[in-house]
């Protein structure tokens with residue numbers, strides 16, 4: 001027993017952007033690491049992002065690409081194929097608890113599509129994500145923003161504020177997800193790198209999002225693509241947040257479990273402990 005938490009946010013070949021995804025490989029890696037559970041939270045993105053002309057050629061995934069209006073149409077999730085893979089993996093790795101899941105991008109913008117998806121069967125982990133920020137009235141995917149793409153009067157600070165304000169809309173405008181994924185998503189693109197991000201300048205915006213999430217008794221994700229600033233988790237505690245999940249956001253088997261040991265240490269230092277069942281969120 002390693003004491004590692006479950007990896008509650010990973011992607012496999014069933015996610016449109018996981019070109020190196022492999023569910024069997026991710027299960028094998030989870031067993032090797034001694035993870036108590038893994039959740040396969042595949043992307044459901046409906047927002048049609050603006051893609052700058054110089055990047056349009058690279059945006060062809062699974063035979064789909066940028067439409068003639070310069071917007072990207074994310075391929076839909078093949079739910080039947082995904083569920084067949086889950087069953088296959090559960091048979092092959094009986095020692096691993098394998099959770100189903102989805103990562104809903106901007107579900108507050110697409111209530112009908114989301115309800116239709118969720119009516120098709122249960123998912124163990126439903127993540128809500130704000131991947132998008134509206135600049136000049138059009139939707140851009142935040143973590144691939146090059147600062148050359150955006151209107152010159154928009155500072156990195158203004159982008160982070162716009163992103164957090166849209167995340168607040170996501171939390172207050174949709175109750176279909178249980179876990180808020182990567183609250184620090186925009187920090188990934190901070191110009192001098194995430195370590196230089198001045199988190200305290202955005203304290204009130206973060207607190208507002210966290211307060212709304214805690215007020216509806218939902219869960220914050222500690223996403224480990226970049227280290228989540230300890231102060232954000234402390235604010236989560238301060239506004240009454242009680243539960244945490246951990247997610248590597250792996251898009252390939254080798255990344256499963258990445259950063260979870262450090263993240264679990266941070267959570268423990270703020271009083272969070274594993275739940276009764278190995279796959280439960282941590283709580284305090």
Ligand SMILES: [Zn+2]
Nearest residue numbers: 103129181182
């Ligand atoms: Zn995401």
Ligand SMILES: [Zn+2]
Nearest residue numbers: 009011103249
């Ligand atoms: Zn993800």
